[in-house]
Amino acid sequence: MIxxxxxxxxxxxxxxxxxxxxxxxxLFVAExxxxxxxxxxxxxxxxxxxxxxxxxxPELLDAVSTLGSGTRVVxxxxxRWGEAGGDLSVYLHGVADPGNVGAIxxxxxxxxxxxxxxxxxxxxxxxxxxVRASMGSLFARPPLQGxxxxxxxxxxxxxxxxxxxxxxxxAAPPLVVCLGAERDGIxxxxxxxxxERARIPMRPGGPESLNVAAAxxxxxxxxxxxxxxxx
Amino acid sequence: MIxxxxxxxxxxxxxxxxxxxxxxxxLFVAExxxxxxxxxxxxxxxxxxxxxxxxxxPELLDAVSTLGSGTRVVxxxxxRWGEAGGDLSVYLHGVADPGNVGAIxxxxxxxxxxxxxxxxxxxxxxxxxxVRASMGSLFARPPLQGxxxxxxxxxxxxxxxxxxxxxxxxAAPPLVVCLGAERDGIxxxxxxxxxERARIPMRPGGPESLNVAAAxxxxxxxxxxxxxxxx
Numbered sequence: 001m002i003x004x005x006x007x008x009x010x011x012x013x014x015x016x017x018x019x020x021x022x023x024x025x026x027l028f029v030a031e032x033x034x035x036x037x038x039x040x041x042x043x044x045x046x047x048x049x050x051x052x053x054x055x056x057x058p059e060l061l062d063a064v065s066t067l068g069s070g071t072r073v074v075x076x077x078x079x080r081w082g083e084a085g086g087d088l089s090v091y092l093h094g095v096a097d098p099g100n101v102g103a104i105x106x107x108x109x110x111x112x113x114x115x116x117x118x119x120x121x122x123x124x125x126x127x128x129x130x131v132r133a134s135m136g137s138l139f140a141r142p143p144l145q146g147x148x149x150x151x152x153x154x155x156x157x158x159x160x161x162x163x164x165x166x167x168x169x170x171a172a173p174p175l176v177v178c179l180g181a182e183r184d185g186i187x188x189x190x191x192x193x194x195x196e197r198a199r200i201p202m203r204p205g206g207p208e209s210l211n212v213a214a215a216x217x218x219x220x221x222x223x224x225x226x227x228x229x230x231x
Numbered sequence: 232m233i234x235x236x237x238x239x240x241x242x243x244x245x246x247x248x249x250x251x252x253x254x255x256x257x258l259f260v261a262e263x264x265x266x267x268x269x270x271x272x273x274x275x276x277x278x279x280x281x282x283x284x285x286x287x288x289p290e291l292l293d294a295v296s297t298l299g300s301g302t303r304v305v306x307x308x309x310x311r312w313g314e315a316g317g318d319l320s321v322y323l324h325g326v327a328d329p330g331n332v333g334a335i336x337x338x339x340x341x342x343x344x345x346x347x348x349x350x351x352x353x354x355x356x357x358x359x360x361x362v363r364a365s366m367g368s369l370f371a372r373p374p375l376q377g378x379x380x381x382x383x384x385x386x387x388x389x390x391x392x393x394x395x396x397x398x399x400x401x402a403a404p405p406l407v408v409c410l411g412a413e414r415d416g417i418x419x420x421x422x423x424x425x426x427e428r429a430r431i432p433m434r435p436g437g438p439e440s441l442n443v444a445a446a447x448x449x450x451x452x453x454x455x456x457x458x459x460x461x462x
Contacts, residue, residue: 099330103442110437137438167456200452206341207368210448211334217445218452221431225398 002056005063009048010056013064013074019124026079028126030136031065036075038136048076066128079126082142084151086114087173088223091148091155093190094181095212098123101143102133103213104179109137111220114174117144117151119190121181148193151176155194158219159186160209162197166219169198171226177219179212233287236294240279241287244295244305250355257310259357261367262296267306269367279307297359310357313373315382317345318404319454322379322386324421325412326443329354332374333364334444335410340368342451345405348375348382350421352412379424382407386425389450390417391440393428397450400429402457408450410443 002010015021016029027047030036039046051073052058065071090108095101101116101123108116116125123130125143148155153174158166178194180186186197200210200218209215233241246252247260258278261267267280282304283289296302321339326332332347332354339347347356354361356374379386384405389397409425411417417428431441431449440446 103445106438107441107445110431110433110441113434133442135438135442140436200341202341203344205371207337207366210338210341211364211366211444213442214334214338214444214448217441217449221449221452 001054002050002060005060009050010060010064012048013050013076016076017066017128019127022079022124022126027076028079028131029128030075030077030131031067031071031128033073035131035136036073039075039077039139042136042139044077044080044139046075046077050074080142082115082144084115084117084144084146086112087175087227088112088220089114089151089153089174089176090116090216090220091119091151091176091178092116092122093119093178093187094121095179096121096123096181098127098130099133100211100213101125102130102138104216105130105134105141105143106137107213107217107220109141111217111224115141115144117146117148119146119148148176148178148190154196156196156198157186157190157194158200158215159197160199160202162199164196164198165201166198166222167226169196169223169226171223173227175223177216177223179216185209233281233291236291240281241291241295243279244307247307248297248359250358253310253355253357258307259310259362260359261306261308261362262298262302262359264304266362266367267304270306270308270370273367273370275308275311275370277306277308281305311373313346313375315346315348315375315377317343318406318458319343319451320345320382320384320405320407321347321447321451322350322382322407322409323347323353324350324409324418325352326410327352327354327412329358329361330364331442331444332356333361333369335447336361336365336372336374337368338444338448338451340372342448342455346372346375348377348379350377350379379407379409379421385427387427387429388417388421388425389431389446390428391430391433393430395427395429396432397429397453398457400427400454400457402454404458406454408447408454410447416440
């Protein structure tokens with residue numbers, strides 16, 4: 001039973017809050033029973049698991065967790081990266097909010113057969129917030145770091161100013177749904193690299209765009225249905 | 232020019248971080264140019280606006296903003312509540328994450344003609360995080376506090392264990408899309424009060440559910456299309 005906050009395992013968990021430390025070590029932290037169970041279900045073995053009250057005093061575990069009081073278990077895992085592929089996948093460019101990155105990894109796992117690729121200026125998918133927002137989907141479907149050019153298929157940028165309404169888009173697989181930064185939309189270098197620009201139709205007088213994770217979910221839902229010949 | 236952190240206006244902005252203080256005063260804070268512009272566009276007058284470098288020393292404005300460094304403007308507004316109505320609206324029950332509540336208000340503004348109603352145990356839509364996540368949609372489409380019984384129309388609960396796939400649901404308006412707490416799903420009291428339980432189809436082996444804001448966007452997108460006779 002760990003009884004000192006200076007314990008090396010607790011120190012490691014604390015240090016892994018930093019992106020630099022995650023990149024240096026290749027490790028990350030998953031907090032809470034749901035996530036540790038999701039890792040197990042995906043067949044991903046932990047480097048280290050600490051259970052409050054068994055391996056460590058509960059208050060010491062609470063103190064290293066970003067969830068705070070009542071954290072029952074914390075696991076340390078090795079970061080993994082997926083490979084491009086699938087009939088429907090996602091490419092993100094400048095999606096800096098970790099909650100959005102995690103939610104998109106979860107939506108892609110739910111609705112698509114391919115991974116989420118992370119281009120420039122995206123949040124670290126292995127940050128505590130992104131891991132939590134993925135609800136464990138990043139164990140089953142690790143994201144991919146890479147360039148859009150490495151993705152195979154028709155590249156469709158979701159863009160509120162796009163020419164095509166998304167439900168009129170040709171849906172011959174493979175398709176890569178490309179999403180840009182929430183505020184800035186599709187940057188010029190991405191616009192030049194995509195094959196189509198499609199929009200989700202919005203009500204007149206409403207906002208210009210959806211939240212990027214909401215837009216990703218709608219696009220994956222629509223394109224998956226169209227591929228399956230539902231529409 | 233305000234030069235003291237003890238200024239009453241700055242004190243008010245700081246106090247409004249607390250839900251209790253927002254409820255007591257009926258006021259809330261919107262931070263940043265986007266949101267202050269969204270209020271203006273929606274015809275909502277501020278109680279108070281402070282522009283960094285004009286009305287207040289920039290560092291003092293940064294210090295009261297939850298956005299931190301570089302905040303150019305902060306506005307204080309009166310909380311407003313909408314009314315039930317529209318062909319397509321949303322009812323939330325136990326959606327405790329303010330980012331999700333704000334994103335759903337934005338999605339409803341983009342995709343539906345009715346408001347978002349907040350049932351028990353929802354995050355305060357006027358918290359800084361929810362206001363930001365709504366991207367100003369809550370000025371144009373104020374949410375509503377109320378009971379499901381006050382909402383007119385067919386109540387459809389989104390439920391991963393629902394009998395009906397959402398694209399097979401009858402879409403005669405008015406419809407109220409009901410969403411429960413992310414982890415716990417549809418609580419028994421809500422289940423008893425809805426007319427239908429519909430699910431968004433998920434890939435086998437994938438997660439049980441989508442993030443609640445992603446699910447809301449997909450459901451509003453699908454039901455709006457079906458109402459318009461697209462499907």
